[in-house]
Amino acid sequence: MPARRNQLLTISAIALAATLYASGRGVGPVPPLGTLLDPSNGVWSAVGNAELPARATASVPGLSRDVEVRYDDRGVPHIFAQSELDAYRALGYVVARDRLFQLDIQTRAASGRLSELVGGVARALDREVRSLGMPRAALAKWRALPADGMGRRVLEAYSDGVNAYLDAIPKSAWPIEYRVLNARPARWEPLNSLHLFMRMSKILTYLPSEFERYAAQAKVGRDAATSVFPIHSRVQEPIQPNGSTAPWFDTTAIAAPGAPDTSMIARTLAAAARQFDDRETAPRFASNNWAVAPRRTRNGYALLAGDPHLELNLPSIWYEAHIVVPGVLDVYGVTIPGAPGIILGFNHDVAWSFTNTGADVIDFYQETVDDSLLPTQYRVDGSWKSVVRDVEVVRDERGNAIAVDTMLYTHRGPLAKRGNLWLSMRWIALENPLDATGFVQAAKATTARAYLDSMARYWPTPAQNMIAADRGGSIAIRSTGRYPIRPNRGDGLTIRDGSNSQNDWQGDWPLVQYPQAVDPPQGYLASANQEPIDPRRAAEYLGSADGYEVWRALQINRLLRADSAVTPDAMRGFQTDPASVRADLWMQALLEATAADTVNPPKSLREARSLLASWDRRYTKENHQAILFETALGNTTRLLWDELEDSTGGRVATPSGDVTLALVRQPNNAWWDDRATGDLHEDRDAILSHALVMAYDTLVARFGPPSGDGWRWENVRPARMNHLLQLRGFSALGVGVQGGFGTLNPSAGTGYGSSWRMVVELGPNVRAWGIYPGGQSGNPASARYRDRIAKWSNGELDSLRVPSVAADLTSPRFFLRLRAGTS
């Protein structure tokens, strides 16, 4: 009996210890089960907090007067405050209320501290952020903001609001993700907003084009690399109207592959580069915006459409809000959680939206250092200068150091080793980081021109093609940002000698030289990341063709030219228009090229050609041909650019689609030859036929006959919206969409896409429509977490409510009163 008693005790003790351990610490990737499953404080508490209370009151330190927040039926908070700073305090509060985890994780990612939250898996990402000097630049910016300036006070007010919410909630109201991670939310610092802006700058401007071109040089020589990685797009329909009513094509011959460039720089950068995808369809951000003058609209009012294409996440990158300060501010639109202000939107006089300019604002310099392993000095104009050394420590919640990074800087920026080279980087985002002043001030503009002028004053980076339209009927666009002037008016595609200060930037472009247009004779303006100025008129290097994309611009210009009585609903329709200029141009060439093999064409080629010939070249959800076309183009990319492959089969660089299309018009160019076939020399027709047959056979093997559902565009290339922690259950994967690469809605097949569609009509009473994929709430258990996805997928827009006084928003879905509190 005693032995049995001991046995019982032992079993119970082991069971208790194991369960306690699993409940409190977790096992492997499984989070602590007790913390996770606790029905009051664990994941299930998300169910209880899914909806906001119908009425609530909270204290916010620093408020000068009470603020009333009414949420409409779409969950959009309308903030009615008596001062601007009170409004931004309230904005911080309501954003935290719906998106607390997103605020936290985005900021930690932007400041190189993501490891604190998610552990070692984020170390590489953190190290990259730090090595680029982003947290250091944000801190320097914060310290430089005048204590009494609006830029600083807005950040502080927003921070007060976020922290007031954090202080007001019990642990059970923390977002569900903290249970999964067994972590706690961090307090919000005003500096965090600057980290967020740095992150935006990195996403939109960290595009070092020189690496690709050098890597290509190492394979095919300088002439060929310059030819397939040109400074200017080979298809032109620029943002700043050039007076033409059609795009023009550069038909100059493309230089054939030549002898490799064996310089140290080229070999080093080629060794570091690897691309295995078809670049054209690889995930990329982009954007569209356009405006139409009253004389080309049916109602006689200016119209504006905006549609930034960014990474699609759940919750969405955007949060919709309306801010009213009587007599001062009345602005509606979307903000990014962490940004104190409306970034894209409208007031009662002006509407605005952005697309990315893609300007080259980064240069690299090869430095001469005193020690090739751990330099302490670098040489400039014959003298040695000290390398600045920054030691950054990442700590866990208990203050223990979990990582230490040592960063090196020259006067140009971060210094890092690539192969045997020490390269320093100069990047505008580090020199003049963005703060909130621009969009806070510009939101009060009353004309399109005033809006752009205000932004030009306060917006150094990321360079954006800012379009605006106003109630007076004016439309305007300007590519706003700071652009460097290189020595000798050179380009930014050369790695310069850092030992000579003459190689440093010589200043910035004057505003008058920026790509811009106001009320052009054509009656509309459009940007879709194409090259901003016609190269025949460009005075200075702005960026390389690598940063631009032309297809969407061609399509929107085609649509706008064809419609002289545009309606808001037509604008909505344009946003998901399934037609593709790229497909039109390619299909003509593809059918012509593959027709050459007429003597005894293989069955697959006959069937593939027949299928493609029946396609209307529209990326509708139900069509079965687009996938064949895209797969064939992907194969073409791999077959055509084999000269840029290394021994692993990966390409060191991939030219853009307009270059590929230019080669289609040069059927005997040596690039078409497939090196794998030795003495046999292929031309365009052979490669395109092979690419098409391979595509057809692959798809049949994978999805069965073309009539099957596997070929349906919406099934084979759906949009994906990943949860911020990539948790599948909280993500929306497999969302069918109309559109594809090169169409105005390029959301298909990637985790990128149309992130905020907006149409505004600037009449006597502004009318607006909008939608983003996701929902206002960041709580996966909430009905407001993904309630907009179905409409977004169908290309529908919600009508936006824009009450100027609180009383106009009757029957609010939720009501919140914020009272002045003590800190």
Add this chain to the structure above:
Amino acid sequence: MRALRDIVIVAAVMAIATRFLGWWAVPIVAALAALWDRSASAGATKLAVAAAVAWGVLLLLQAVFGSSVTALARDVATSLGVPAPVPIVLTIVLPAILAASAAGVVAGVRRWRSPAAN
């Protein structure tokens, strides 16, 4: 009847303690209840049932006053790569194991210290 009454009382205490203290209140309440109730192995079973009832009721309350528990359970299960019912089943089973093992340890220690007992 007495057993049912005991279960209800302990379940209520566990639910309240969990609400305000967190998951670790379950083994503590179970251990204290086992010290109080000397009915040995039958006590462990009762406490396991009480713990399961406590968390089950808390979960039910979330469902009544909040959004869909089953929808969230499905999403959590998908995220963790387990079948949909697993999170709910675990939420019932975990406190039961915690309570039963805590009670078992208390009972075992008591027997070990008092060999004459039972």
